[in-house]
Amino acid sequence: TQSTRPQRILGAVQRNATRGDPRSVVRAIDQYCRNQEWAMNVGDEKGCILDSVVSEVNPATVLELGTYCGYSTVRIASLLPPHAKLITLEFNPEFAVIARQVFAWAGLEDKIQLVEGASGDLIPKMKEQFGVETFDLVFLDHWKDRYLPDTKLMEECGLLRKGSVLLADNVICPGAPEYLEFVRSSPRYESQYFKSHLEYTKVEDGLEKSVFLG
Ligand SMILES: O=C(NC/C=C/[C@H]1O[C@@H](n2cnc3cncnc32)[C@H](O)[C@@H]1O)c1cc([N+](=O)[O-])cc(O)c1O
Numbered sequence: 001t002q003s004t005r006p007q008r009i010l011g012a013v014q015r016n017a018t019r020g021d022p023r024s025v026v027r028a029i030d031q032y033c034r035n036q037e038w039a040m041n042v043g044d045e046k047g048c049i050l051d052s053v054v055s056e057v058n059p060a061t062v063l064e065l066g067t068y069c070g071y072s073t074v075r076i077a078s079l080l081p082p083h084a085k086l087i088t089l090e091f092n093p094e095f096a097v098i099a100r101q102v103f104a105w106a107g108l109e110d111k112i113q114l115v116e117g118a119s120g121d122l123i124p125k126m127k128e129q130f131g132v133e134t135f136d137l138v139f140l141d142h143w144k145d146r147y148l149p150d151t152k153l154m155e156e157c158g159l160l161r162k163g164s165v166l167l168a169d170n171v172i173c174p175g176a177p178e179y180l181e182f183v184r185s186s187p188r189y190e191s192q193y194f195k196s197h198l199e200y201t202k203v204e205d206g207l208e209k210s211v212f213l214g
């Protein structure tokens with residue numbers, strides 16, 4: 001039977017990456033998606049911006065919305081301090097199965113908690129079910145029309161504190177216009193645009209970093 005794109009990405013990791021070496025997993029996925037088959041990973045160019053924001057924030061608690069194959073999850077987790085926690089939400093069970101194997105190959109299972117379900121349902125349960133107070137960093141990379149409603153939901157659920165950083169992928173392509181308008185005009189956020197390119201292409205895209213001011 002025909003394999004799926006996530007299955008082929010996992011195959012590229014298992015063939016080309018070194019077990020327990022997260023950076024080799026990231027490199028294997030980038031090489032496969034640049035040379036063989038495009039996929040919606042944040043990619044190597046925007047990934048460097050992601051790395052710099054993660055290093056600057058040095059978060060103890062991270063929330064990722066939209067795991068897909070786990071490329072950005074591995075990229076973030078590989079930079080976290082020893083006792084930091086990364087929770088990633090994914091509602092497609094097939095993608096979750098692949099992502100868990102990618103985390104295992106990278107040797108990062110202990111740092112990453114993948115929770116299967118829809119962000120809109122899971123965000124209100126974060127405190128009670130997952131013992132989270134607030135998130136130091138949130139990486140938004142799920143359906144673009146969910147960025148704004150989920151941000152408002154995180155605020156309402158008290159999951160953001162003064163200084164929490166939201167980092168959103170694809171604010172230009174495919175685009176998240178309502179989200180961008182909100183974080184750039186709201187007095188409760190200090191926003192900054194990092195211009196880059198859509199993964200593995202020359203098309204403009206970028207990341208928007210928004211600090212919650214409380
Ligand atoms: O569409 C894009 N991303 C959507 C990502 C979606 C991923 O997040 C999950 N998800 C969605 N809502 C969810 C709610 N809750 C949990 N998981 C969820 C989906 O099951 C998928 O694994 C995209 C598209 C392009 N592009 O060039 O077309 C480029 C990119 O970088 C992209 O990120």
Ligand SMILES: [Mg+2]
Pocket residue numbers: 040041042141169170
């Ligand atoms: Mg993306």
